[in-house]
Amino acid sequence: MSPESRRLFEAYVHDQQDLPLPGYALEALPHLRRHIPLGAAADHEALLCFARLSPGEELAQIQAQIDFFQARGQDFEWKVYALDQPTDLKQMLESQGFRASDPEVFMTYSLRGASRPARALPAGVEIRRLSRPEQLDDILQVQAQIWGRDFEWLRAKLASSLEQPEAISLFCAYADGQAIASGWTDYPASSRFAELHGGAVLPAWRGRGVFSALLDVRIRDAAQRGYEWLAVDAAPMSHPILLAQGFTPVCMTWPLRRSHTPICAE
Incomplete structure (x- = not known):
């Protein structure tokens, strides 16, 4: 190491x-x-x-x-x-x-001097920042479809975090009004590390830049909040994408x- x-x-x-x-x-x-x-x-x-x-x-x-x-x-x-x-x-x-x-793979990304221009999305796709508890349905449905299990247990945690906007940013990508991808960032107080969670795209929309665009939005958001690093536990599907985007593998x-x-x- x-x-x-x-x-x-x-x-x-x-x-x-x-x-x-x-x-x-x-x-x-x-x-x-x-x-x-x-x-x-x-x-x-x-x-x-x-x-x-x-x-x-x-x-x-x-x-x-x-x-x-x-x-x-x-x-x-x-x-x-x-x-x-x-x-x-x-x-x-x-x-x-x-x-x-x-x-x-535990990975980090330095936000010092990070510059991420807006990435073009496929026609009909947009990324929205979520701020209301009722919008959590979209995130939970995306996660459930991707992983094949119920994510209702996550609702209370995310809803509680929404009450403190400084502690979290939630994003969802939509195609013609239907949720197709999600990802959020936790912002722990008194830490230099913001943490990425839940970055995932429905199979039909993979390979079309949606994951990377969702990542760019969260990188810019974390940099604007003054954090020094992003941290993420990268699943096998995400690891090569994050590596190509400049993330550093730290350890398994x-x-x-x-x-x-x-x-x-x-």
Whole structure:
């Protein structure tokens, strides 16, 4: 791993690790960060990230998290970066019954001096900034069509973010009034990194510049807000496009999950 990749990752961790997620309580443990869902989202997965496990105590610290969530009867995701400590954390978790989902590439893009001219869109296509909760239907429908699963769980998070326009920008591309692509950017306070999410285009419209145009809009928006970098977990489909657009690969990242065994009351 290059020194520049390590530097970017450490800067990202420094800025992000103590920022709470909407709807979650942040617990800053000495060796990782734990996000516990609250309120209406209490039955959602918890999240562990930014691990710096203690040498020689890794398996005990992993087991402590398994025990914690098993006692709560709660599922959780452990988000692993290839630059976490230890560097073989993914393999350690897999040895303890965790299963990794498809890998993504953590990438960054420098916004210093970024200049993105408006890109021509196919006839009949336009990109709109969304600002009202009822418009979220379009984003959720696009995501559901692309990934083949329900995204209703995302509505509350996005609606909550819309109440703070400084925290998010949502965009949707339309062809003759029908939503065909979506993407949004989170703007964490006190961070140099804005985060891209949800960039996706319906199959019939891929390869026609819609994804890149949606990316350009979000790059310009982030630069205007004064952020220094964009960060994104790039899926295999997005990775080559982002690479061609000037994004820098930093490291691989995986979501790992382990189903808990419910504790039966006597």
